[in-house]
Amino acid sequence: MSPTTEYQHPLMAAYWKQLDTRFPQVEEVFEDVMAEALAVLTREGIDAYLEAARVIGKLGRGVEPMLAFMEEWPSTAKAVGESALPSVMALIQRLQKSPNGKAITPFLQTLAPVARRLQSQELLQHYLDITLDLKARTTGSIHGHHTTFPSPGLPEFFAQAPALLGQLTLSGLRNWVEYGIRNYRSHPERQKDYFSLQSADARAVLQRERHGTLLVDVERKLDLYLRGLWQDSDQLVPYSTAFDEIRKPVPYYDKLGIRLPDVYDDAGDISGLDRYRAALAHIVGHRRWSEAQIADNWSPFQRMAVEFFEDCRIETLLIREYPGLRRLFLALHPKPVENACDPETTSCLRHRMAMLSRALLDPDHGYADADLNDTVARFHAAMSEGASSTREIAALALSYVAKTRRQSDQFARVHFDDTVVDYRDDNRQLWKFIEAGDEEEAFDAQRKIEPGEEIRGLPPRHYPEWDYSSQTYRPDWASVYEALHPSGNAADIDRLLAKHGALAKRLKKMLDLLKPQDKVRIRYQEEGSELDLDVAIRSLIDFKGGATPDPRINMSHRTDGRDIAVMLLLDLSESLNDKAAGSDQTILELSQEAVSLLAWAIEKLGDPFAIAGFHSNTRHDVRYLHIKGYGEHFDDDVKARLAAMEAGYSTRMGAAMRHAAHYLAARPADKKLMLVLTDGRPSDVDTHDERLLVEDARQAAKELDQQGIFTYCISLDPKADEYVGDIFGRQFTVIDHIERLPERLPQLFMALTK
């Protein structure tokens, strides 16, 4: 103990000795942390605490872990109980023994906030388990080196843990961590970005796993609510609450729409949806009844009081409209305890205003304060006349503030407990300023728009990808760039068609037979397939009545129309450049011939159809090449594009199918058919797991099925039986003799649509 300390309580000296350390930084804070520890921990707890601190001090990791532990443990123990210490120490030991020693400090630094979120030892244990799992699976070894590389994401994860637990349940956290491990295990930099919440998909997965009611899910209900109950409507714009820890935005509205948080958790009995409704009702009230006041001459305190009063005025009016809102507002409104705030030491203005606000809405508020009750009575008197006005209520607010003012209102320490009414907006529309002051925030200031990159071609569309091992989608995973296929010489295709002239003739015969059609009834036929009973009876009556009967008493059927939209999706991956077995043509050339014939055949039939090719070079670059659109005919432009078909890169089939489906789904046809012509299993260079893209394609096929699109695969891969059934069920054909493809493809199409 340093000699400068004047007096040392003998007990403190004993504790210090027990701690057995010589870090001066520890000595500086020792008295304070011990005071806190003594207040919270039992006698045995103190011993264990000091012993643990001693051990951590001796780990050889400097003073930081020890300091962190000593500062954090008492409040941790307060939240989850002292008995959690052994498991925490066990985790520290595990970290110490692995290369992850550096993560001990961040772990200890966020332990207390995490414990406060979890509030039970059992949940803390789950958290520790998740941590251990993350450690074990991301601690790396490269080519035979034994676990030498520390987990890159672990320290970042600890730093984010309190924020994450604020928004996720433990199982949500587990899923989020799981996603990070699975996708970035072998990529240290991306792993860091993920676990520090920097990367886009970290946020996207977080959003997906969040608890609570998401605005996007209830947007239509809220829109109906606004229209139906309040005859109002506006754009509902979500703002994110997940990443803005400091500012904690509140709802507001401006010219562009009503801004609401992107998610509301249930608050007690009140569902997230009802919280949205409360916020919306409140904003509607302002829009209906509030008038902007000139704020220049009022102090911030006066303005705050006016806001509280005005909020209560419009809520009273809202309740008049729909009495049920009272229950909702009161359930969400805090109920400040009288005398909870000590005016000697703290600024109690907020507390007084919140109490008054409660009393104005709640007839059974039970507050005894005379000024308060007097003001409540005056408020109700003013409201009994009708709607009152912002100005009249502001006068009442100012007089209340003046009457109850205290010196302590100016104190820096403000009593905030139970004073935040979170469904109310920030009242920015309530004020107008004649002169621009420096204390007011400039809400409507023009933001400088950063000159962005020039967009070349179409911007990418993002599609999710199915991850079979976790049975979840990876949000916005694949970027699909769509472009027009380059053009070549259209005459080449005409030559190909001429070459298959004989085949074309046979196809034409089949086409004529191919008419699956709607039945239309033709009545009043002298000869037909069925008796039309109504007409027959009428004729009989005419006959019996002596008039000339109408002989046209039969009806027959006619078929009409064929309503199929077709999408032909071509795999243009590298492997198409191979020579087909038993032929001197490449698979690409054969496909070209086959597609030309098919296009010619469908054009003859008159079905609307489109052709597109795809290949991919990692998930960031899936290319979708437009060859023929539904609006185009099979003319020279299209033939020229078909003639220039080239093969390269890999096969990310799922993304291409989803993109093609969004065109096909928009067609008005009764039946929608997507033909996928491919020569191999889905794969890509950035995917090591063979099954992943197969499963994704299978999921895409399922999605398409739900959209009413019938997918059919024509595979040229002799080994396709291994996987193609997994993707397309029974909707596939494997063509073994590839040289017969030009003949088989149109036949297949006709068989499918017969």
Add this chain to the structure above:
Amino acid sequence: MTNKDQYKVEQEPFYQQQKNEVALYEAAYRNRLPVMVKGPTGCGKSRFVEYMAWKLGKPLITVACNEDMTASDLVGRYLLEANGTRWLDGPLTTAARIGAICYLDEIVEARQDTTVVIHPLTDHRRTLPLDKKGELIHAHPDFQLVISYNPGYQTLMKDLKQSTKQRFTAFDFDYPDAALEAQIVAKETGMDAAVAAKLVKIGGVARSLKGHGLDEGISTRLLVYAATLIKDGVAPTDACRMALVRPITDDADIRETLDHAIDATFA
């Protein structure tokens, strides 16, 4: 001769005048002008016609039109009998013979070729040719034709021809304003005014959602049903769900919004 009295409206139906439609109708009837009553479903069109028939003391023959109705369903037809055929007057013919008010409800539901048979009855001729029977009926001096139609249903397929529309004088009905509608609900069911006003408020919520997933708002008729249920001792929130919300929509979002409106109103 058909018994005229069976078509008489015996008791005074309850009808709350909205503006001056009763006087206007009386003027139209004095001059035997055909009348068309337009308006959304359940707003009181049929009740109005019934009331007017009672007030004028004339028999009323109502025909609910449907898609399968043919001209002979209106005019009449020969029936087969053991030894020959017998002519049976249709409702329109009967009305023209006995001098009744003939009310064709939801006329657009009938096929267009059917509606044409009313043409000669609706202009200065006031005649009805029965081509099958070879008879020309001159309408009774008391005869009047009234049709109703709901412009809300209008589709390309179901609209009246201009040549039909332009033979009628027209009343445009709508749901009455809130105070009046509350009064109607209260009088019709004997419900107290405060509850009736709440019901009307819920009706207003649904009506402002029309076009946003609802084809029609809650009609006055449904409000009366709800009031009847409440009067019978059903809890108001249940009665409203049963009579007001469930019949009009299967859309979960709208149902939930209306349910919320009910809870917020009957707190």
